[in-house]
Amino acid sequence: MSDSYEFVVVANRLPVDEVTAEDGSRSWARSPGGLVSALQPIVRRQGGAWAGWTGQPGDAPEPFDTDGMHLHPVGLSADDVDRYYEGQSNGTIWPLFHDAVEQPTHRRPWRQAYEAVNRRFAEAAALLAAPDGTVWVHDYQLMLVPAMLRELRPDLRIGFFLHIPFPPVELFMQLPRRADILRGLLGADLVGFQRPLAAQNFLQLTGRLLGLDPQEEHVVVDGRTVTARAFPISIDVTEVEELAADPAVQAEARRMRTELGGDRRLLLGVDRLDYTKGIEQRLEAYGELLADGTVSNDDVVLVQVATPSRMRVKEYQELRARVEREVGRINGEYGAVGQVPVHYLFQSMNRAELVALYLAADVMVITPLRDGMNLVAKEYVAARHDDQGALVLSEFAGAAAELPTAFLVNPHDVEDLKRAITDALHADGAEQAERMKPMRTQVRDNDIDKWASDFLETLGTISEDNDKGLGGLILDGDDLRHGGNR
Known part of the structure; x- marks a missing residue:
């Protein structure tokens, strides 16, 4: 087989974004995020390939090489985006797998589009993979791919990782064609989840x-033999620590604090604008703390960063309207000229800006109603090289199991939210350090490189048991754990 690759990653998105220069020319730049940071060195070292969507509807561009990787775009039409991506993936599977925080919608054309697009991804992987090669499929948009790929290429070693929660039995049973999803996942040798209960x-x-x-x-x-096991995902700790030590980032953190009111204590929320993130409940709790006088606009400020997400979808448009209405109400009732209790930013921020906010924040408030992991919590911990700051963390985020010394909270209980925020604000430096140090050790010892290496080493062992051997994939040594990220 010509132009075949020992290691292939299959994900909904490619690891690059298209960039348009001022002169109109176009190029590709590496996407931000921990998954790309973890897998790009492995793909590059193996001379591997990555199959995914460019993020724009229309015909796929021709395959191309960049940064040591072969990238194979998979095309999605506007109808595919509407039915497969915004429909079945994000209108049906996403809410159901997040405990039906929002009511899932079930439509037959969405399921048909999901199957058709999954087959397109499976065919791309089958074309790319070398004999006895390794294919790692990612996330809820592609849960049918492993079985489809197994049918096309039974020689392959196939891994799958689900980045979001996997629901309890009673919820999963509501899914039409539910057995198809299970059969799809069972095409893999190893199915990875964030938490043991999901497995x-x-x-x-x-x-x-x-x-x-x-x-x-x-x-x-x-x-x-198919193995189902938890592999809690993590972050590129080195990147966050290097940014936190950057004098320019530290200066930006000081500037932010000064502009927000100097001596005022800073509460920080950083989330995608999604109904699973608990932003409305967080604002409700903060509004009640202001109303009952527990905190005041003179001594506390909340900065809420809400990254735009799926804004073509009606539920997300309605969520944005509700959040912005509540921010306006709180600021109107409790603000003063030149000083408001909530700074709301509906925008994306770059890595350096986020780390500056982490350094500036006295209390990080991460209160999703349901979350597979929540990497913002780990980023905040990694950034706090001073062992100061407090983390208020939802019990229903996967990260809570790894960060038990945070101020854990039930985000559905507004009184519990108020208690946790108040306790975090009142924690002195000694208590902050006592809580932060073990969390920093946990995050540093279990970074994104360790996650990738643990998964791939397990996949190699399982495949040996299934008489597939190790093929050409090199999985041992520090080169795998730290390649490209140190």
């Missing part, structure tokens, strides 16, 4: 819906 939910469903016999973390399918 248990998946295995339980294989018995209930497919009549299989899961034992511990394994289930046998067509003579193959």
